[in-house]
Amino acid sequence: MLTLLLAVTEPAAHGAAPGPIEGLKDTFAHFGVEPKYLVMQIVSFLILFGVLYFFGIKPTIATMEERNKKISDGLKHAEETSVRLAAAAQESAALIKAAQLDAQKLVDEARKSAKEFADKQNAEATARAADTLAKAQQAIELEHKKMLNEARGEIARLVVKTTEQVLAKKLTDADRAAYNDAATKELSVS
């Protein structure tokens, strides 16, 4: 840069300067730069830039934009999915809670039914036991009455037998004759 400035400022210091264009040409000539080559280089660069832009940069930018769009769509979809997931989780929690309530209700009903069944069984068993007890008591009472009747009959038989034996010994012919007369009158009247 310093060299370039020295080259530009040197002719001005020695006398009348030819002008800026001329100076620039001199500078280019001094450094061996040919304008036609420079133009060709610029044109070649533009062509290369155009080719690179249309076949390299532009598709790459399009691909990146598409990818960015996909990423943004994915993020958006992820948000929707997360929202939907949260809703689904909430719904599943509600369903689970309802299912738990239903299950608890069923368990309560089953427990209630089991208790009622057990109570009914207990009542029936109690009634059956009471019936059996009543029948047993009736049987005992009947047996007791039967025993009493048998004892009473046996006692009566013994009393009659003893009385017969006593009367057979104690009754005199006079007593028997008097009884026979009374019996004759009784049978004659009837």
Add this chain to the structure above:
Amino acid sequence: MRADKKTKALAKQLFKLSVVNGAVSPEQVAGVLGYIEKVAPRNSLGLLKLYRSAIVTELAKSHARVEHAGPLSDSALSLIASAMTKKYARPVSATAQANPKLLAGLRVRIGSDVYESTVSGQLTTLSNAV
């Protein structure tokens, strides 16, 4: 061998012929037996058994057997016979038979009827009542 209906009917008819004025007539019985012997109807043995049973039953109705314990006077016996004659409206005879098991009293049997007034009977009734 059981008697058939005709045999029973014939035995009943012959029995009716044997009873005169409510009492079995020996002459009629002899005539019935002669008839059976002469005619010899079918199943005569069964007929004779039925006839004999009917005659025995009828004779039992005309006879009172008086069982007694202790002395029984003839007047009491005749009193019982007259009472039974009046009761059954037929001539009834009475015979005495001692039975010490009665202890005291009388038991009169006429056919299948029994009249009793005895100490043993009263004791038996008492025993059954208890």
